[in-house]
Amino acid sequence: MDSQKLTITLEPKSISACSALPQELQFMGRALQHQVDVFEQSRNCDIILDLAPTGTGKTNAGSSVLLHQPNKSAVYIAPTNALINQQKAALEKFVADAGLPHVVKSASAKEIKAWNNNQVGKRSGKKIYNLLRNPATIFPEVGANRPILLVTNPDIFYYATFFAYNPLDRNNIASQFYSKFATIIFDEFHLYDAKQLVSLLFYLALSHIFGFFKKGRKVVLLTATPEKACEMALQTLESQGVRIKRINGEESQSNLLPSQTRVHLEIKPQPDQEQWIDELTEEIVQRLQNQPDKNGAVILDSKHLINRLANRLKAQGLQNKFGRITGSTPQEERKIAAQKQVILATSTVDVGFNFERDPAPTRQNLDWLIFSAKDRFSFWQRIGRVGRVLGKSQTDISSEAIAYLPDKAWEQGITNLDGSGGRLALTQTLESLSCLERPFLEIYWRSEAFLEIARPLLELEDKLWQLPEIRVIEELYQTMQQILGGKHNWNYYRYRMKALQGAENIAKSSLKDIQKKWQYIKGGKALVKTYIKLAAPDEWEDLEAKRKTIEEYKDFFQEHSESVEELKEFAQFWKACYDPVFQFRNSLFESLNIHDPKGFLVDESKETVLDPFHLFRFYEFVEQNDYIELTNWAEPSYEISFHLRYRESLEYFNNTELNKLTAFPNCRIERRLNDAIRPTPLLKCLEKQFLPGVVIATAPNQGIIIQLRKQGISSYPISVSCNDSEKNYTFFPGLGGIVAIAMYGVRIKLPDDEDFYVV
Secondary structure (H helix, E strand, O other): OOHEEEEEEEEEEEEEOOOOOOOHHHHOOEEEEHHHHHHHHOOOOEEEEEOOOOOOOOOHHHHHHHOOOOOOEEEEEOOHHHHHHHHHHHHHHHHHHHOOEEEEEEEOHHHHHHOOOOOOOOOHHHHHHHHHOOHHOOOOHHHHOOOEEEEEEEEHHHHHOOOOOOOHHHHHHHHHHHHOOOOEEEEEEHHHHHHHHHHHHHHHHHHHHHHOOOOEEEEEEOOOOOOHHHHHHHHHHOOOOEEEEOOOOOOOOOOEEEEEEOOOEEEOOOOHHHHHHHHHHHHHHHHHHHOOOOEEHHHHHHHHHHHHHHHHHOOOOOOEEEEEEEOOOOHHHHHHHHOOOOEEEEEHHHOOOOOOOOOOHHHOOOOHHHHHHOOHHHHHHHOOOOEEEOOOOOOOOOOEEEEEEHHHHHHOOHHHHOOHHHHHOOOOHOOHHHOOOOOHHHHHHOOOHHHHHHHHHHHHHHOOOOHHHHHHHHHHHHHHHHOOOOOOHOOOOOOOHHHHHHHHHHHHHOOHHHHHHHOOOHHHHHHHHHHHHHHOOOHHHHOHHHHHHHHHHHHHHHHHHHHHHHHHHHHHHHHHHHHHHHHOOOOOOOOOEEOOOOOOOOOOEEEEEEEEHHHHHHHEEEOOOEEEEEEEOOOOEEEEEEEEEOOOOOOHHHHHHEOOOOOOOEEEEEEEEEOOOOOOOOOOOHHHEEEEEEOOOOOOHHHHHHHHHOOOOOEEEEEEEOOEEEEEEEEEEEEHHHHHHHHHHOEEEOOOOEEEEEE
16 A cells, blocks of 8 residues: 555645725725635626635625625525535625625525424425515515525525426426526535536526526636536537636735645555555544644545444544544534544535634644545545635644545556646646546436426426517527537427426326326326337327327226226336436435434434435444434445346346336345345335336446446345346446446436437
8 A cells, every 4th residue: 555655745825815905895804816806807797707726715705796786686505504504604794794785594405494384384485485585474574675695505496496396386486596686606516416517507508598697697606626517518608698707716926825734645545444444543543642732634435434433433542532524413513523633524524614623723723634535526625625724823834634546546647646746746647537537427418317407498488388488498408408418309308308297297196187187287198108109009100100199098098997097107107217317316215313322423412314225234223113223333234235026037127127217116125244135124214116227237247336336336236036037136226326337338228218328
């Protein structure tokens, strides 16, 4: 391992302060040059990118744009719920200091649920709609008719703009999000996943095509590490006349202030799990012994590794020296953990967590950092956390860091790094390593996931039906096609989305309603056509040749009740097939309420939440009414697998179900140890009518499967028991894995045998 270690010293960083503030920004007292540049350039631009380094005040830079339209509403999208509350406080201060009239309100799913139900009822969508329409409707104390500054997350933004809320509310809330805001600020948008980026880019394209930019709308994009695919998308908008300005916070070399110390960096390949825990434990113990006055952190992508490391440090008697911050750590406990000498964390701290201490040290808050990085974005995000000294009185104390990168980096030439070349040499070397790219964006956009933009387009088309403005739907689609690279035309996705809408609506309808009014149910005709195409190819030919019309099936369903049942089952199946495309999380199941009296996951409190797969793999547990209690580590860890009972032959399964986006009934989850099934409590949350995903043959794809697991892409063994034999395969349940195997060359089919990925 040491023979593969690389060392390099990263020179200190500085950033320019503004020497003379514009009159409008005098209330700030002092500001950095990039903050003033964002304010000035946004006067005559539609989209402004602030590319200043992490931790240099991009929030205030973006907020300054509010001053151009001080009486109009705005929205600030923070990438995590943890950051929402932090940014709400920062924005409240900015609004007060600037004398703006805005009501600042934060909206995560949990907060919205907690809002008073007395005014408009319990529905989240209705609450948000009324908040935007008039904040006093939900919060009478704020007074009527004040502009709102809404602080929310990308998920709620997606649900609102992609018509994904309750059918009773989706039109109202979408209209507010599309037309209400004069200023939109997307914070740390480089951390968005492909789905979130699609909603962001769709919103930008819509703002252009529907003329909102011409009416003065301003969009601010805040990121220290812009995504190449997004830059290309923005260039498409720029070519259509959208005015875009990029602000690089490090271009100016006048009035420099120190922002980051010198960093002595070691780069190592990631070892296997047990060796890694040993190595990390030894490193932390030595630093606590040799540097008792210095503070540090360990940031890893694996929650399990963090928890195992915490357990090992407890065994060393160091439980008072560290605190954990993971997705399972309650908010109040994070504040306690942040004051510990060593912070053990997952990607939860990547955004907005500044490792602040009370009392604040005169030097950097983090003297040393150990971290893993799967890609260049997380590398620069995390290395930017150590040695921050902007606003500190001591700025000349060097910091230290150890970075663990994928072992493929050594295969691809990271050893060519010039150890004396500083930040520039490191940047150039990391740019040359394909293993540190985030390649899923492009293939995501060119796959069936492109169907996502068809939902809002279809809803907008319905609103504009028989109006002259309906032409903009095709124009908007073509703009998105240029941005994302989709290969099919609007009619192709329009029909597919109508069929999916039909599946969603018929799946929840009664058999009586389906029988009587299937052709009037939204999307019903499109779904029936899809059903006929798969169930009765000869009749589908008649429909395509127009020898028959879909209306002729009205009497058929009236006379054949068993066919109505089959249609509903098909609708449920079709909807389930597309769950991975439209759901936000890669996990198949909802998180569980966990009671943790022995501190496997949390240090102070005893209650948290956990993904069922993580629970099944790494812990022994018992079920207690409405929660799960952890009783011990699973030693060794279990392997999660699935068992499918299939009613046809194995040959039929191989010919019709492999490499296909589909959904299986009669499938159960299992825990295995050394190929033996271990008893698994049957939790209610694991009961699903259909299990959606893609099954591939294991042996010919073993290299792909191993490589994807190293990248954190989950897959599971699945045994398929047919009426003539049984065989083992590999199952990918989430969109991330499905997109990844398509990227690696596995040709995936859709449920109707269309291609998932269009080259």
